[in-house]
Amino acid sequence: MSDWIDACALDDIDEEDAITFKHDGGYYALYRTEDDQYYVTDGLCTHERVPLANGLVMGKIIECPKHNGRFDFTTGEAKGAPVCVNLKTYETDIRGGRLFFKLD
Amino acid sequence: MTPTARDYSLVGRDSELAEQNGLVAADWYSVDIDRKEIKRLMRRSDSPAIRDTLIWLGLLLVSGAGGAYFWGTWWCVPFFLVYGVLYGSSSDSRWHESGHGTAFKTRWMNSALYYFSSFLILREPTIWLWSHTRHHTDTIIVGRDPEIATPRPPDIKAMLLNIFALVSTWKTIKALFLHAGGKLTPNEATFVPESERSKVYWIARLYIAILLGVVLVCIATGSILPAMLVGLPSLYGGFMAIYFGLTQHSGLAEDVLDHRLNSRTVYMNPIFRFLYWNMNYHIEHHMFPMVPFHALPQLHEAIKHDCPEPYPSSIAAYREIIPTLLRQLKEPGFFVRRTLPNGAEPVPHNPGAVFQTSS
Numbered sequence: 402m403s404d405w406i407d408a409c410a411l412d413d414i415d416e417e418d419a420i421t422f423k424h425d426g427g428y429y430a431l432y433r434t435e436d437d438q439y440y441v442t443d444g445l446c447t448h449e450r451v452p453l454a455n456g457l458v459m460g461k462i463i464e465c466p467k468h469n470g471r472f473d474f475t476t477g478e479a480k481g482a483p484v485c486v487n488l489k490t491y492e493t494d495i496r497g498g499r500l501f502f503k504l505d
Numbered sequence: 506m507t508p509t510a511r512d513y514s515l516v517g518r519d520s521e522l523a524e525q526n527g528l529v530a531a532d533w534y535s536v537d538i539d540r541k542e543i544k545r546l547m548r549r550s551d552s553p554a555i556r557d558t559l560i561w562l563g564l565l566l567v568s569g570a571g572g573a574y575f576w577g578t579w580w581c582v583p584f585f586l587v588y589g590v591l592y593g594s595s596s597d598s599r600w601h602e603s604g605h606g607t608a609f610k611t612r613w614m615n616s617a618l619y620y621f622s623s624f625l626i627l628r629e630p631t632i633w634l635w636s637h638t639r640h641h642t643d644t645i646i647v648g649r650d651p652e653i654a655t656p657r658p659p660d661i662k663a664m665l666l667n668i669f670a671l672v673s674t675w676k677t678i679k680a681l682f683l684h685a686g687g688k689l690t691p692n693e694a695t696f697v698p699e700s701e702r703s704k705v706y707w708i709a710r711l712y713i714a715i716l717l718g719v720v721l722v723c724i725a726t727g728s729i730l731p732a733m734l735v736g737l738p739s740l741y742g743g744f745m746a747i748y749f750g751l752t753q754h755s756g757l758a759e760d761v762l763d764h765r766l767n768s769r770t771v772y773m774n775p776i777f778r779f780l781y782w783n784m785n786y787h788i789e790h791h792m793f794p795m796v797p798f799h800a801l802p803q804l805h806e807a808i809k810h811d812c813p814e815p816y817p818s819s820i821a822a823y824r825e826i827i828p829t830l831l832r833q834l835k836e837p838g839f840f841v842r843r844t845l846p847n848g849a850e851p852v853p854h855n856p857g858a859v860f861q862t863s864s
Contacts, residue, residue, distance in 0.1 A: 415541075418540075418544065449530050449642055450530070456795065457544070457547045457548075457549075457795055459549065459610075464606070464795060466793070466794070466795050467641060467642070467794065468638050468641055468642070468794070469605050469606045469607065469794065469795060471606075482631075482634055482635070482701060483634070483635065483638045485698055485700055485701075
């Protein structure tokens with residue numbers, strides 16, 4: 402279980418929002434949907450390496466704050482120009498009111 | 506140091522210099538703003554853009570119909586003046602805002618407006634989507650930004666000809682034929698990914714087909730009226746796009762990682778702001794490009810304490826721009842240094858902007 406990372410308390414993320422989490426030199430984006438589902442992806446946009454969590458969460462979409470590239474953060478799918486490369490997603494778990502995610 | 510000419514191509518000396526100086530895809534200054542506040546401002550809505558688009562299309566229809574009805578008399582002139590500005594100038598801001606995907610909340614509406622307004626302003630949508638993406642990554646970074654409207658020294662003749670979009674249209678026509686033949690320019694190849702290129706080629710062929718169709722209809726009817734309605738308005742109505750567009754960055758610093766120093770926020774009247782979709786809040790737009798046009802005035806209020814004094818009018822902006830561009834003809838190293846509010850920390854000016862060469 403050592404590859405499960407304790408990321409944050411569930412309340413650290415507002416509804417329909419995201420925060421950046423840094424771990425061991427890596428950037429991750431932690432998401433909370435309007436219906437309190439939690440997701441984790443790589444934290445930097447695959448287009449220009451901009452921190453995604455500063456962007457806008459709309460439903461299951463995160464929009465990059467720099468060029469408005471969109472990803473489905475539940476699957477990592479890039480939704481069209483200017484983002485062409487999918488985002489890496491991570492398995493999540495909730496334990497004791499905290500969000501964990503599993504590093505590969 | 507003697508200033509040397511800068512290389513504004515995206516594949517030349519200054520492109521390499523920009524890399525060496527750490528100006529490529531760099532971290533830019535951003536005013537601190539509460540996350541909840543910026544989230545509120547970024548929130549999308551369909552209604553302001555639907556309202557404005559219906560007004561815009563309605564006015565296009567009425568003015569175009571009026572121009573056609575009075576064709577052959579002087580009465581057509583005011584109608585075509587209005588039609589031309591809505592078609593050839595206001596399409597610029599519609600192209601821009603929908604290209605960012607911020608005009609509407611609904612995605613397909615942004616796409617529809619993007620392709621429609623791209624045609625009106627005679628811009629190839631795929632090329633300009635990627636060009637504008639680069640403009641936002643590397644704003645007014647020489648050798649990186651393909652949308653530097655007034656390089657130093659400025660080309661005044663081209664600027665004057667572009668009041669009626671003559672130079673830009675000639676470039677577009679040449680580009681359309683190049684793209685229709687399945688090729689890009691070396692500059693374009695630096696910012697258009699392989700996966701997007703076939704779209705460029707097919708849309709260029711479509712544009713050529715539509716424009717040739719208009720020419721054929723003109724020949725068949727023995728009148729240029731069809732071209733006055735489709736095609737030519739991009740030229741005769743383009744002057745307000747230039748008037749608005751030159752206020753954005755002209756005469757300001759190059760190679761700085763701070764939009765407060767290379768962009769202008771200019772107060773404009775409600776008619777201009779309708780035509781220009783609030784892009785007069787240009788510092789705000791560049792610093793937070795996800796904020797839709799209708800929320801830019803609120804964003805301006807939220808961050809103005811940390812920004813230079815806005816220009817009170819477009820006339821005031823031109824009182825600075827025109828003398829600056831004329832001075833740059835003889836003194837290309839000259840630019841306007843914006844004054845930040847007391848206590849605001851400027852980003853250090855990068856040496857790339859003082860015309861150093863790599864040697």
